Amino acid sequence: MTLSLARLWAVLVKEFIQMRRDKVTFVMMIGLPIMQLIIFGFAINSDPRHLPTLVEMADTGPLTRAVLEGMRTSDYFEFQGVVTSPAAGDRALRDGSANFVVVIPKGFERDVMRGLRPALLLSADASDPSASGAAVAALGGIVDQAVADTLAGPLAQKAASPAPVQVTIHKEYNPEGRTSTNIVPGLLAIIMSMTMVMITAVAIVRESERGTMEALIATPVRPAEVMVGKIAPYILVGYVQTAVFLLAALWVFRVPFLGSWWAFFAGFNLFIVANLALGFLISTLSRNQMQAMQLSFFSLMPSILLSGFMFPFAGMPPWAQAIGSAIPATHFLRLTRKVMLKGAGIADVTQDMAGIAAIMAVIVAAALLRYRQTLD
Amino acid sequence: MSDLAISVRGLTKVFGGRRVVDGFDMDVPKGAIYGFLGPNGSGKTTTIRMMCGLLTPEAGDGTCLGFDILRQSQEIKGRVGYMTQRFSLYEDLTIRENLDFIGRMYRMKDRGARVDRALVDLGLAERAGQLAGSLSGGWKQRLSLAACMLHEPELLMLDEPTAGVDPKARRDFWDEIRRLSARGVTVLVSTHYMDEAVQCDFIAYIAYGRKLISGTPKDIPRLVGLQTWVVEAGEVGTLEAALKADPDVAQVARFGAMLHVSGTDEARLEAVRQRHPGQWQKLDGGLEEAFIWLMSGAQDNFAGPAARGGA
Incomplete structure (x- = not known):
C-alpha cells in the first residue's frame, strides 16, 4: 500500500473543478458567511435604541419638558408624536406602531410642587422582553435626573427623598416578561418558512430531476393542474403543522391566545400560500434536489435573523429593516404575536396581511416568469 | 394528407443560439414503422418532442394525426403515446398505481379494466403491487410501453426505447412493436441498433439537426x-x-x-x-x-x- 501524492492531487483538483461548476453551492459557500457577517456584525443589536414612543400629555410645564428631553437624549426613546386619549395609545401599542406610551397625568407639575409624588406612567409593549427591557430599566434614572435638574435652586428641597415623582411601568401583553411568550408565536413563522418552502421546492424539482415531468407533460394534463395538484397537499401539511404548533403553544408553553381566530386563520392561509410560491420559485431556479435544499436554507437565514424573531426588529438599522420588511415571515410573525398576545382582531392586522400579499405577488410574478422559460 | 400520420416542413429549434434541429422535413405514412437514426446529440429527441407538442419550434409547421403541431398540441397529446428515453414512471409507486395514474391523466372511463388488461398482457398481474423502481431494465421498458399504450394511441413515439436492454428483451420489445403496427398503430422509433433499423419500413438519418437521407432500409x-x-x-x-x-x-x-x-x-x-x-x-x-x-x-x-x- 503506497500512497501516491499525484493521485491525491488529482482527486483534489477534480474536487475543486466540481466545486466551481456547481454555481449554487459556490454561491452558498461565499454568500452565507458574508451574509452572516453582515447580519450579525451590523444589523443585530440586542440593546435596541430609538424605540418608537408616543406621549399622552394631560399637563405641560418645565418639569414635563425636562423629563421628555431626558428620555429623548437617552437614545432609548424616539418620540413619534402625541396621543390624545388612552384608547389611541392602546391601539398604537397593539398594532406595533409604538413600543412605549408615556402618560403625563393631569396636574402633574402642580402635584410635584405640592409634594404629592404623582405617578408618571409608562406603558410598554413587553411582548418582546429583550426589546423593551433596557429602556424600561433606564427610565427610573432618566426621570430622577431630569427632576433633580429642574428642581434646582429654591425648589431644591422638593427634590429631597423620597423621590418627588413615582415611575409606574405597565408591562403590557407579557407582564411576567417570559421569553417563551414572545418566542413561541414567532416560531410558527420560522417553522412554516422552513418546511413549506423546502418541501415544495424539493417535490417539484424531484419530478424534473427523475425525468417523470417529461412523461407527465406528454399527457393531456394542463400545467396549472400539475402545479396546483402538486402544491395543494402541502397546504394540508401546513394546516397540520399549525394545529400541532397551536396545541403545544397553548397547552405546553401556556402562551395566551387573546385575539381573533379569524385574523389568525386568514393570516396563516396567506402565509402558507406565500411560502409555497417561494418554494415554487426556488424549484424553478434549481437543477436538482440538493440545490433546492441549499436555496431553501439560504432563504431561511434572513427569516430567522432579520424578521424580528430572534432579535428586536426596532433595534436594526434602516437598511436591515428594509430587507426584513421584504421577508414574509416578518409580517406573519408580527401578525401572530399581535393576535395571540395583544388580542388583535382582523382590523389590526390588515397592514401585515397587505405586506405578505405584496411580497407574494412579487414572488408569484417571478416564479411564473421563470416557469415559462424552463418549460421550453 | 389523410394517409399521413405525421407531415412536417422546415422544423427548426434553437437552444442557446445553436440550431439543434434545422429545417427538418418528414412524412410518416399511417401504420408504418418509421426509424430515426443518427449519432448522439443529433436532434432526434428534440424533433420527437416538437412533433408531439412538448416543444415549440422556432420555425416550420406541420401536422400530427391531422392536428396542427403549433396550435393543437392538446389534441395531439391525447392521441399520441410518447415513451421517453429515460424511465419516466414513478419509481416509488407500484406498477398498478403508475398505470392507474396514467389512466387518470387521459381521463379514461374504463380505467380499471384497461389497467387490469395491461397487467395481464404484460405478465405482471401477480406483481402489480411491486414498486416500479424495483423492476429490471427490460421490465421497466415493457411497463413504459404498456403505460404509453394504455390510452390506445394512434401514434407511438419511442425515444431510444431499447437502450441498455438485453438482446432477448429487445427482441420481445420489437415483436410487440410489430404487433402494434399490424393493428394499424403508426410507430416512430429512434434507435442506434442496426438490427432494429432493418425492421423499420422507413428510415430517416439525422445528423447535426438535419435529415441527411431517408428511404426504406433496402434503398439506403x-x-x-x-x-x-x-x-x-x-x-x-x-x-x-x-x-x-x-x-x-x-x-x-x-x-x-x-x-x-x-x-x-x-x-x-x-x-x-x-x-x-x-x-x-x-x-x-x-x-x-x-x-x-x-x-x-x-x-x-x-x-x-x-x-x-x-x-
Whole structure:
C-alpha cells in the first residue's frame, strides 16, 4: 500500500473543478458567511435604541419638558408624536406602531410642587422582553435626573427623598416578561418558512430531476393542474403543522391566545400560500434536489435573523429593516404575536396581511416568469 | 394528407443560439414503422418532442394525426403515446398505481379494466403491487410501453426505447412493436441498433439537426452509393491494416474474423480485391456500413460552424 501524492492531487483538483461548476453551492459557500457577517456584525443589536414612543400629555410645564428631553437624549426613546386619549395609545401599542406610551397625568407639575409624588406612567409593549427591557430599566434614572435638574435652586428641597415623582411601568401583553411568550408565536413563522418552502421546492424539482415531468407533460394534463395538484397537499401539511404548533403553544408553553381566530386563520392561509410560491420559485431556479435544499436554507437565514424573531426588529438599522420588511415571515410573525398576545382582531392586522400579499405577488410574478422559460 | 400520420416542413429549434434541429422535413405514412437514426446529440429527441407538442419550434409547421403541431398540441397529446428515453414512471409507486395514474391523466372511463388488461398482457398481474423502481431494465421498458399504450394511441413515439436492454428483451420489445403496427398503430422509433433499423419500413438519418437521407432500409445503401464486400482472411489484423491504408477503400469495419470493406466506386473496389487476395463476397444490404459512412461523412461536412458548437 503506497500512497501516491499525484493521485491525491488529482482527486483534489477534480474536487475543486466540481466545486466551481456547481454555481449554487459556490454561491452558498461565499454568500452565507458574508451574509452572516453582515447580519450579525451590523444589523443585530440586542440593546435596541430609538424605540418608537408616543406621549399622552394631560399637563405641560418645565418639569414635563425636562423629563421628555431626558428620555429623548437617552437614545432609548424616539418620540413619534402625541396621543390624545388612552384608547389611541392602546391601539398604537397593539398594532406595533409604538413600543412605549408615556402618560403625563393631569396636574402633574402642580402635584410635584405640592409634594404629592404623582405617578408618571409608562406603558410598554413587553411582548418582546429583550426589546423593551433596557429602556424600561433606564427610565427610573432618566426621570430622577431630569427632576433633580429642574428642581434646582429654591425648589431644591422638593427634590429631597423620597423621590418627588413615582415611575409606574405597565408591562403590557407579557407582564411576567417570559421569553417563551414572545418566542413561541414567532416560531410558527420560522417553522412554516422552513418546511413549506423546502418541501415544495424539493417535490417539484424531484419530478424534473427523475425525468417523470417529461412523461407527465406528454399527457393531456394542463400545467396549472400539475402545479396546483402538486402544491395543494402541502397546504394540508401546513394546516397540520399549525394545529400541532397551536396545541403545544397553548397547552405546553401556556402562551395566551387573546385575539381573533379569524385574523389568525386568514393570516396563516396567506402565509402558507406565500411560502409555497417561494418554494415554487426556488424549484424553478434549481437543477436538482440538493440545490433546492441549499436555496431553501439560504432563504431561511434572513427569516430567522432579520424578521424580528430572534432579535428586536426596532433595534436594526434602516437598511436591515428594509430587507426584513421584504421577508414574509416578518409580517406573519408580527401578525401572530399581535393576535395571540395583544388580542388583535382582523382590523389590526390588515397592514401585515397587505405586506405578505405584496411580497407574494412579487414572488408569484417571478416564479411564473421563470416557469415559462424552463418549460421550453 | 389523410394517409399521413405525421407531415412536417422546415422544423427548426434553437437552444442557446445553436440550431439543434434545422429545417427538418418528414412524412410518416399511417401504420408504418418509421426509424430515426443518427449519432448522439443529433436532434432526434428534440424533433420527437416538437412533433408531439412538448416543444415549440422556432420555425416550420406541420401536422400530427391531422392536428396542427403549433396550435393543437392538446389534441395531439391525447392521441399520441410518447415513451421517453429515460424511465419516466414513478419509481416509488407500484406498477398498478403508475398505470392507474396514467389512466387518470387521459381521463379514461374504463380505467380499471384497461389497467387490469395491461397487467395481464404484460405478465405482471401477480406483481402489480411491486414498486416500479424495483423492476429490471427490460421490465421497466415493457411497463413504459404498456403505460404509453394504455390510452390506445394512434401514434407511438419511442425515444431510444431499447437502450441498455438485453438482446432477448429487445427482441420481445420489437415483436410487440410489430404487433402494434399490424393493428394499424403508426410507430416512430429512434434507435442506434442496426438490427432494429432493418425492421423499420422507413428510415430517416439525422445528423447535426438535419435529415441527411431517408428511404426504406433496402434503398439506403444505394442512396448513399456505397458497396460493401466481405472478406475472410487468416491474418485479419494485417489485412485490416493494409486495407485501411489502401486509397481505393472508403471504409473498413471488422466483424469478428471478417472484414466489411466498402467503397463508392465499383471499378476501384474491383482493383482492391485483386490487390488483396482472399475470400471476397458481395454483401447484400450493407445498411450498417452505409450509416457508419454517413456518420463519418457528416462529421466532415459539418466540421464548420455546427460542429464547433459541441454535440
